[in-house]
Amino acid sequence: MDDFLQATNIVHRFKKMPGGLLECLHAIQDFYGYVPKETINIMANGFNISRAEVHGVISYYHDFKTLPLGRNVVRVCQAEACQSMGSRELTSRIVDLLELDLGETNEEYTLDAAYCFGNCALSPNVEINGKLHPRVSPDKFEKLIKAGAL
Ligand code: FES
Structure with a gap:
């Protein structure tokens, strides 16, 4: 399965929920171990917001990582x-x-x-x-x- 197909599925699960982007980001980070840059577009499209807005949420919350974690x-x-x-x-x-x-x-x-x-x-x-x-x-x-x- 294409890894980013899973991101699409996650976005689909949360896109109608109030505050769904935050939940979605947590789910994506849980699945990949971080928030891959390839998922930003998928979230922007799914939530009908700009890539900058997705980046804004990621950078506001200290817990979101945009690079893989160390061992x-x-x-x-x-x-x-x-x-x-x-x-x-x-x-x-x-x-x-x-x-x-x-x-x-x-x-x-x-x-x-x-x-x-x-x-x-x-x-x-x-x-x-x-x-x-x-x-x-x-x-x-x-x-x-x-x-x-x-
Ligand atoms: S201040 Fe509560 S665990 Fe460190």
């Missing part, structure tokens, strides 16, 4: 409770270790900010490949990497 996805909480427990220092160490800034991706890693995992009592929190790790110090993060958590 490992690391998300570091930047919200208040985690900041008060050292997430800035932790982020700085992670940036050095992975050689990426927040929001960047290479083949191996995607490093992203998160804004509260709902686990504030155990701050600072880092999510690695979908698994939440509480009370992560810079040294603990380094150990997690060496232990193969990535």
